[in-house]
Amino acid sequence: MFNANEVLETINMVEREHLDIRTVTMGISLLPCISGSAEKTAQKVYDTVCKKAENIVNVTRDLSREYGIPIVNKRVSVTPASIICAPFADKSYLIGKALDDAAQAVGIDFLGGYSALVHKGMADYERKFILSIPEVLASTQRLCSSVNVGSSKSGINMDAVKLMGEIIKQTSEKTADNGGFGCAKLVVFCNAVEDNPFMAGAFHGIGESDTVINVGVSGPGVVQHAIESIPNADLTELAEMIKRTAFKITRAGQLIAREAAKRLGAEFGIVDLSLAPTPARGDSVAAILEEMGLDSVGTHGTTACLAILNDAVKKGGVMASSRVGGLSGAFIPVSEDIGMIEAAERGDLNIDKLEAMTAVCSVGLDMIAVPGDTDASTISAIIADEAAIGMVNNKTTAVRVIPACGKQVGDEVNFGGLLGRAPVMPLHRGSAEKFISRGGLIPAPIHSNKN
Amino acid sequence: MRAVLTVVGKDKTGIIAKISGFLAERKVNILDISQTILEEYFAMIMLVDITNATVSLAALADECAEMGKTIGMSIHVQHEEIFNAMHSV
Structure with missing residues (x-):
């Protein structure tokens, strides 16, 4: 028979802490x-x-009910x-x-x-x-x-x-x-990956087999709640707690992935360990970082907190799934995370800090609204910076920015639903046009020569 | 196939009677019951066998949730594997 606390813990995670399978x-x-x-x-x-x-x-609806x-x-x-x-x-x-x-x-x-x-x-x-x-x-x-x-x-x-x-x-x-x-x-x-289940960047790589099922789990609220339960723990204990929580979340994803693959006549591909937020309160990666002890996401210490979170989620997740892949890291999409939206509105979170954060987590400058009159070359320069972080650190990075036509810093873009709303963020004023117009290939870093 | 049925709500008389009758009508066999009162809240966990049930697991989950609303209880029915997966290595 099952332990009553464990059964009730699972139900609580779903009912109160927004545990869900983010995507099949x-x-x-x-x-x-x-x-x-x-x-x-x-x-x-x-x-x-x-x-x-x-x-x-139909299959996912049945799985969800069962x-x-x-x-x-x-x-x-x-x-x-x-x-x-x-x-x-x-x-x-x-x-x-x-x-x-x-x-x-x-x-x-x-x-x-x-x-x-x-x-x-x-x-x-x-x-x-x-x-x-x-x-x-x-x-x-x-x-x-x-x-x-x-x-x-x-x-x-x-x-x-x-x-x-x-x-x-x-x-x-x-x-x-x-x-x-x-x-x-x-x-x-x-460094795009071939088995990413998350939009908008998902594609089916040419190294993949015919039909596969990849699953992305979620559960920032569950992790936040777990950290809340140990307010005075040191960071080693805190990382352990995140690992244990990530293990449970990922096991649920692994189970659904296997069963979905079986019922859909596809191969089980991977479980992506990313912690994906939504604009709902209590489903925020920013709130986890703040729970760790920051006044606001974006302040000094944010990058370190995110590094702890990202690493602990992976360690717990890898143990829980036989096949891990995709992006597997904490997502920090500004418009899709209520804590990020509010920090950006307060001016506590800017594009430079977000860029630094992408060096220690998945995936990049994501869902960021910038002024509508931003030059194409400035957007290219933002892409180049992000790509450089990914290239040098052997990780995936991405840019999904939205130049908001006719809008300025202080305005907001609202997409509704899971895509949320984004305050228009200020960018640096200096031009990078000359740099971008040079073209060519930035050579791969020396440590790419591993053979 | 086995499933775990969980009932949580304010304690009152007749909860088990109501639920076991409901399950018997659908040929769901109760294998084990554990029950506790946490403060004034009633929490019951049943392990049930639905191999010979007259409804599918998904339908049973929906029907139990609906029935729960009529008696003011929150009822979940879930495949037992979800608990095995999340709580054992």
């Missing part, structure tokens, strides 16, 4: 869809996604579309439309993989594909896009970085009526 993401290979024409390929893409993911909504744990998001990631579109890059938008239609047909809110991997070089068909992103994101609802511009092994492709600054600006302008919402569906990566 089905990765689908689109390589078999490549056909002689864009039109034929688009049809095959639509059919493949509809067939493979047709039961994802195990008593909410499953918040059901999603699909696909092979980077630039590969599928290579023979007819001018018509990439047809594939984008097919993917968006398929997402709607199977009843999911986001589908990731309108993506390109250009970390070492950008072929002509990849440039054409990337140029299609603003219009495709503006004319679709559910499609997410990502571009990998650097890696620890290859360096940073600054031509791609320059282009992405322009693409983000255009995407914002094309979706200006919607607060620049297109930019919330567009991520620029360094």
Whole structure:
């Protein structure tokens, strides 16, 4: 028989502390869809996604009822579309439309993989594909896009970085009526991973098998509550407590992932150990850092607290799951975390501190609104800084910024739902245009030569 | 298949009678019961076998939650594996 305290602890985690499975993401290979024409390929893409993911909504709903744990998001990631579109890059938008239609047909809110991997070089068909992103994101609802511009092994492709600054600006302008919402569906990566289940950066890498299930767990509220229960513990004890809590959360994710894979006829891929916040109170990574002893997230000590949290979550999670992958780190998306939103509004959290925080956690400058008149070259420079942190530290970093058209520091962009609201953050005034216009490749760091 | 049924709420007479009758109607077999009173709150944990039940686990969970509302109790039915997974190495 079960220990009553353990049973009630689990129920409490769900009822009061927002424990949930953040996402069950089905990765689908689109390589078999490549056909002689864009039109034929688009049809095959639509059919493949509809067939493979047709039961994802029903299955996750049943699992949620049977195990008593909410499953918040059901999603699909696909092979980077630039590969599928290579023979007819001018018509990439047809594939984008097919993917968006398929997402709607199977009843999911986001589908990731309108993506390109250009970390070492950008072929002509990849440039054409990337140029299609603003219009495709503006004319679709559910499609997410990502571009990998650097890696620890290859360096940073600054031509791609320059282009992405322009693409983000255009995407914002094309979706200006919607607060620049297109930019919330567009991520620029360094060291992108092939099995990330989280949007907007999910895609199904070409090293993956045909159909896999990747699961992202959540539970900042559970970790916060665990820390609350030991107010006078030293940091060693505190790290232990986070580890134990992360273990429990991850085991729930592992169980759901295995069962979902079995029922959907897919392979079990990975469990992503990221602590993903939502704008709901009590579901905040910022609140965990403040519970550790900070007046406000963003103040001195924030980076150290985040480093403790990120490491302890991984240690507990790795023990709990047979296959760990994805991004696996604490997320710090500004608009999606009530503690981050409030700290940014108070002026306690700025972009420089956020950048420092990304050196010790997953994943990057995420869901940050910047003034609408920000130059493309400034956005490129922000991407270059983030990519440099990722490249040198052998970790994934990303940039998902939203230039808020017509808005200034002090204004706010509101996306609603899980994407939350973002106060427009001030940036540095000096230009980096000359640096960005140089182009070329930033050479990979010396420690990439490991062979 | 086994599931764990949890009942939490303010203590009053007839809770076990009501729930065991409800389960018997659906051919759910009770394997074990443990019950405590935490302050004035009633907390009961039942291990049940649903192999021969007339409803699916998902439907049973929904029906029990609904029934719980009528008697002012919070009732959860969950696959036993979730507790094994989270609380044992």
